Structure formats: structure tokens, C-alpha cells
Amino acid sequence: MTDAQRCTFAIISHPDAGKTTMTEKLLWFGQVIRDTGMVKSKSGNYAKSDWMELEKERGISVSSSVMSFPYRDRLMHLLDTPGHKDFSEDTYRTLTAVESVLMMIDSAKGVEAQTIKLMEVCRLRDTPIVTFMNKFDRDTMDPFELLDNLEKILNIQCVPMTWPIGDGVDFKGVYDLRTKKIQNFKASKDPLNPVVVDASDLTSAEVKKLVPDALLEKLKSDLEMIEELISPLDSKEYLAGIQTPVFFGSALSNFGVKETLDAISEMSPGPAKREVKLAPYDENAELRTVVPSEKNFTGFIFKIQANMDKKHRDRVAFMRVCSGKFERGAKLYHVRSDKEIKIATPMIFQAQDREIAEIALPGDIIGLHDTGKYQIGDTFTEGEKIQFTGIPSFAPEIFNKVLLKDPLKGKQLDKGLRQLSEEGTVQLFVRHTVNEKILGAVGMLQFEVVKYRLEDEYNVNAAYESYPFTGMRWLKFKNDIAKDKFIRDNANNICYDGKDRACFSVRSEWDLKLVMEKNPEVEFFRNSDYR
Ligand SMILES: Nc1nc2c(ncn2[C@@H]2O[C@H](COP(=O)(O)OP(=O)(O)OP(=O)(O)O)[C@@H](O)[C@H]2O)c(=O)[nH]1
Numbered sequence: 001m002t003d004a005q006r007c008t009f010a011i012i013s014h015p016d017a018g019k020t021t022m023t024e025k026l027l028w029f030g031q032v033i034r035d036t037g038m039v040k041s042k043s044g045n046y047a048k049s050d051w052m053e054l055e056k057e058r059g060i061s062v063s064s065s066v067m068s069f070p071y072r073d074r075l076m077h078l079l080d081t082p083g084h085k086d087f088s089e090d091t092y093r094t095l096t097a098v099e100s101v102l103m104m105i106d107s108a109k110g111v112e113a114q115t116i117k118l119m120e121v122c123r124l125r126d127t128p129i130v131t132f133m134n135k136f137d138r139d140t141m142d143p144f145e146l147l148d149n150l151e152k153i154l155n156i157q158c159v160p161m162t163w164p165i166g167d168g169v170d171f172k173g174v175y176d177l178r179t180k181k182i183q184n185f186k187a188s189k190d191p192l193n194p195v196v197v198d199a200s201d202l203t204s205a206e207v208k209k210l211v212p213d214a215l216l217e218k219l220k221s222d223l224e225m226i227e228e229l230i231s232p233l234d235s236k237e238y239l240a241g242i243q244t245p246v247f248f249g250s251a252l253s254n255f256g257v258k259e260t261l262d263a264i265s266e267m268s269p270g271p272a273k274r275e276v277k278l279a280p281y282d283e284n285a286e287l288r289t290v291v292p293s294e295k296n297f298t299g300f301i302f303k304i305q306a307n308m309d310k311k312h313r314d315r316v317a318f319m320r321v322c323s324g325k326f327e328r329g330a331k332l333y334h335v336r337s338d339k340e341i342k343i344a345t346p347m348i349f350q351a352q353d354r355e356i357a358e359i360a361l362p363g364d365i366i367g368l369h370d371t372g373k374y375q376i377g378d379t380f381t382e383g384e385k386i387q388f389t390g391i392p393s394f395a396p397e398i399f400n401k402v403l404l405k406d407p408l409k410g411k412q413l414d415k416g417l418r419q420l421s422e423e424g425t426v427q428l429f430v431r432h433t434v435n436e437k438i439l440g441a442v443g444m445l446q447f448e449v450v451k452y453r454l455e456d457e458y459n460v461n462a463a464y465e466s467y468p469f470t471g472m473r474w475l476k477f478k479n480d481i482a483k484d485k486f487i488r489d490n491a492n493n494i495c496y497d498g499k500d501r502a503c504f505s506v507r508s509e510w511d512l513k514l515v516m517e518k519n520p521e522v523e524f525f526r527n528s529d530y531r
């Protein structure tokens with residue numbers, strides 16, 4: 001199994017389409033968990049991937065999580081992402097670590113606002129997409145209408161791989177267009193062994209017993225339409241992100257999930273090549289391509305998560321392996337600090353459970369214990385000075401000042417804010433001269449997570465006051481003299497980000513425009529990669 005080809009993919013969708021439910025079912029069909037709990041259940045039974053207290057309470061995912069399991073001849077790494085737009089930076093970073101995605105659609109609603117945003121991110125890398133039309137146990141749009149909706153809005157060619165028979169209370173299951181079989185979960189006590197109905201002859205007694213006449217007529221005419229109108233799946237077109245294989249079903253009641261998992265394990269790409277910058281890693285740096293078959297190890301950190309287990313109070317950096325082979329106990333070169341670090345206990349994840357990874361190969365996601373040394377975007381090699389690209393911070397749009405309620409907790413607050421900003425939960429800025437701490441976010445829910453986690457994990461009560469900034473720009477100067485002058489002239493608007501880079505805080509677009517006109521030699525960027 002250790003040499004098995006990796007399949008590293010993320011689940012994405014608009015909030016509530018059923019990512020976490022699907023994740024749980026995939027793990028279950030992959031036989032790594034024995035029970036599946038209701039995501040929103042109040043009984044303490046919750047989805048394996050939604051482990052944070054806040055997620056349990058609300059039934060939403062606020063950050064992505066990684067789960068690994070062998071399936072057939074591959075090793076699957078599945079990344080569940082949050083759907084809410086306030087956490088889209090987390091989702092965006094997660095997408096840098098995968099080769100393909102599974103996109104969930106709520107079949108009553110079709111394409112929703114966040115689906116469109118996520119699609120744009122996938123397009124940046126031509127990420128291959130498998131689609132799952134979920135919630136067929138409820139009333140849905142007509143399946144042809146759903147395909148049309150996807151094609152028109154997302155501009156992607158849909159190729160159905162399964163087809164739903166009925167919906168809502170009349171939902172009978174999905175017809176597998178390749179095998180011409182129907183898996184019936186309702187008739188089986190053990191969902192891992194559904195009753196499989198051979199539907200190659202739609203007039204057979206077995207089919208008639210499962211599917212009422214009216215639905216059978218509809219299925220027949222639907223199948224004829226599919227035959228006539230839809231071209232078969234071309235794996236090259238799928239890999240290029242032009243076609244998407246489409247599955248129908250209900251994650252909650254198991255229908256269609258196994259067919260989807262089988263297809264992902266058969267078709268989805270293994271580790272791909274990636275671009276890196278050579279020293280000095282600035283905007284003019286030379287680039288090279290890292291291919292997975294390179295002998296030497298390379299990898300990068302795409303996510304940092306503290307306090308995954310409150311009892312342990314630890315922090316884990318998630319590394320995506322891009323080339324070479326890593327063996328437990330080996331030393332890796334940490335490019336940013338220019339130091340060799342021994343990685344004694346790398347971890348692999350099965351939601352809350354973790355195991356020690358003996359080796360790691362391209363496509364793998366491993367966890368490193370982090371005592372505060374690592375940052376998102378850090379590159380590891382066997383000595384080569386390179387840096388993986390494409391994991392920036394984006395300019396926040398709303399700001400809060402933090403006011404401490406208990407003056408004795410100052411140190412705790414500093415530690416909490418530093419750690420949470422290093423994780424990317426929120427961005428932390430310090431104002432020039434006045435030394436005020438300002439939090440920047442894309443959405444209000446991020447502040448809620450900060451407040452909750454400061455109380456829950458760091459035992460700090462703080463008040464939050466909105467701050468009159470409306471944006472932030474990273475700055476680039478011709479030289480130090482120009483920098484000093486600009487900072488002196490605009491002292492009131494200068495902040496430093498977590499990496500101590502000078503930024504201009506925007507109080508109004510008008511204000512920004514004036515300052516830009518007055519300082520044509522200074523460059524302003526919305527993205528910390530200076531793009
Ligand atoms: N009826 C029905 N409900 C479903 C199905 N799949 C998910 N749900 C319900 O839809 C709600 C949202 O499901 P989640 O899996 O938490 O959705 P999510 O996409 O992970 O949500 P976020 O992470 O917050 O974006 C829950 O109440 C689920 O029980 C389904 O197939 N049928």
C-alpha cells in the first residue's frame with residue numbers, strides 16, 4: 001500500500017450542500033469509520049471531520065480538515081473544506097494542496113453563489129472536477145434541468161455517470177449508466193452490502209418490483225435522451241477541467257456515494273508538477289518546475305492548526321509532499337529559516353485519529369508538530385533553495401480592534417492572536433508608532449471564531465470594536481529612503497502585517513486614490529504575494 005498512487009482531492013460547495021455528510025460517508029464506504037453521526041445532531045454524535053466545538057454547535061465547518069484512507073489500489077487523501085464565504089481563504093489554500101475536487105450541489109437549488117466563486121478558483125489551475133448532485137431524497141430540480149444549470153452557469157460540460165430514479169419520497173435510487181445496475185439501500189439492513197438490482201433489462205420483474213410504472217417510463221425516456229444528447233466521458237477532457245462526470249444521489253441515505261468514490265479512485269489524477277521560485281523569491285525571481293518523480297524531497301505547508309486536541313495543546317503544520325521520498329526521522333531543510341530540522345514524528349490523519357507516518361511520497365499530506373517555527377507557505381527540501389508559489393494572503397475588508405477586559409491576560413492575548421493569525425484564522429496588523437493591534441478579516445464570522453477560540457483555548461475575554469479601515473494594501477518601494485519618507489508622511493495609515501511587511505490601511509477609496517496619485521513611485525497590492 002505504501003507505494004500506492006496517491007489521490008489527493010478536496011470537497012467543495014456552497015454552504016450546506018452536504019460536504020461534511022459526504023466526507024463522512026466516503027470514509028465509511030472506505031471502511032475507516034464504523035458509524036456515521038448526524039452532522040447537526042445535538043447528541044454529541046458529530047461528523048468525524050467537524051471536530052471543533054464551534055462547528056459542532058453550529059453544524060457548519062469553519063476550517064478544512066484532512067482524512068486519509070486506502071481505497072482499492074490507491075491511497076486517498078480527502079480534504080473537507082468550509083463552504084461559508086467568510087472562510088474562503090482557508091478553502092483557497094486547501095485547493096493549492098490537491099489535484100482534483102469533488103463538487104457538491106444541492107439538487108433543490110442548483111448552482112449557488114459560492115459554487116461560482118469556487119469554480120473560478122478551480123479554473124486558475126484547471127483542476128479536474130467530479131460533481132455530485134446531492135439530496136435526491138428531497139424534492140429536487142429535474143435532473144436534465146440541473147445539468148443545464150451547471151453547464152450554463154459554470155461553463156463546464158456535464159457527463160452523467162449515474163441517473164436518479166424519482167426524487168423526494170419517491171426516490172428509488174440511482175441507475176449506474178456504465179454497469180446498468182441499481183444499488184438499493186432501502187431494502188438492505190447493511191448499507192455496505194446493498195441489494196444490487198440488475199437493470200440491464202428494464203422490463204425484468206426485479207426492476208418492476210423496485211420501480212413503479214410511471215417512474216420506469218420516465219427512466220426509459222431519460223435514458224434514450226441521454227443516449228442521444230450526451231457525448232461519453234473523455235478522460236482527457238475531465239483531466240483538463242473541461243468535462244465533469246456527474247453523479248446523483250443522497251449522501252445522507254447512502255445512494256450514489258460508492259459509485260462516486262469508485263470513479264474518483266479510478267479516474268482522478270495522481271500528484272502533478274508544480275512551480276517554484278528560486279532565490280531570492282521576489283517578484284522577479286526565476287521559476288522552475290518540480291515534478292513528482294524528482295529524487296529529492298520537496299513539500300510545502302498549506303495549513304496550520306493549533307489545538308486540534310485541546311488536551312494536548314499542540315499545533316500541527318500540514319505539509320503537502322510534492323516530490324521525492326521522506327522517511328520518518330529524516331532531516332529536512334526549512335528554506336525560510338535556512339535550517340535543517342529533524343522530523344521525528346510526522347502524522348497521517350483519519351479525522352480525529354492520527355498515526356505516525358513512516359514514509360511519505362508525492363501527493364501525501366502529513367502533519368508536523370509545530371512549536372511556532374512554521375508558517376503557511378513554508379517550503380521544505382533536501383537543501384535546495386526554492387519556494388512554492390501561490391499561497392498568498394488577500395487584503396481584508398473589515399477590521400476590529402481588540403480590547404482586553406482583564407489587564408493581567410495581556411500575554412495570553414498576544415499569544416492567542418499571534419497563533420490564530422499564523423494559522424490564517426484572521427490577519428493581525430500592528431499600527432505604526434501607536435502599537436495598536438488590529439484584526440483584519442474577509443467576513444464577520446472570522447471574528448466570531450477568534451472570539452470563541454480565544455475564550456475556549458486561551459482563556460481570554462476580550463471586547464471587539466469595529467475599526468474604520470475599509471481595506472489594506474501591501475506596499476513596494478524603490479529603496480529604503482523612499483520607504484522611510486512614505487512611512488513618515490503617512491504614519492497614521494501605516495500598519496505592519498504578521499511578517500512585518502509595511503502596509504497602507506485604507507480609510508476610504510477616495511483617500512487611497514489621492515495617496516496613490518501623490519506617490520506614483522510606490523506600488524500598492526491587494527495580495528501579499530505582491531500581485
Ligand atoms: N435530506 C438530506 N439532507 C442532507 C443530505 N446531505 C446532507 N444533508 C443535510 O444538510 C445539512 C448540511 O450538511 P453538511 O454536510 O453539514 O453540509 P456542508 O456542505 O458540510 O456545510 P458547510 O461545511 O457548513 O459548508 C445537514 O443538516 C445534513 O444532514 C442528503 O443527502 N439529504
Ligand SMILES: [Mg+2]
Pocket residue numbers: 019020021060061080081082083
Ligand atoms: Mg461542512
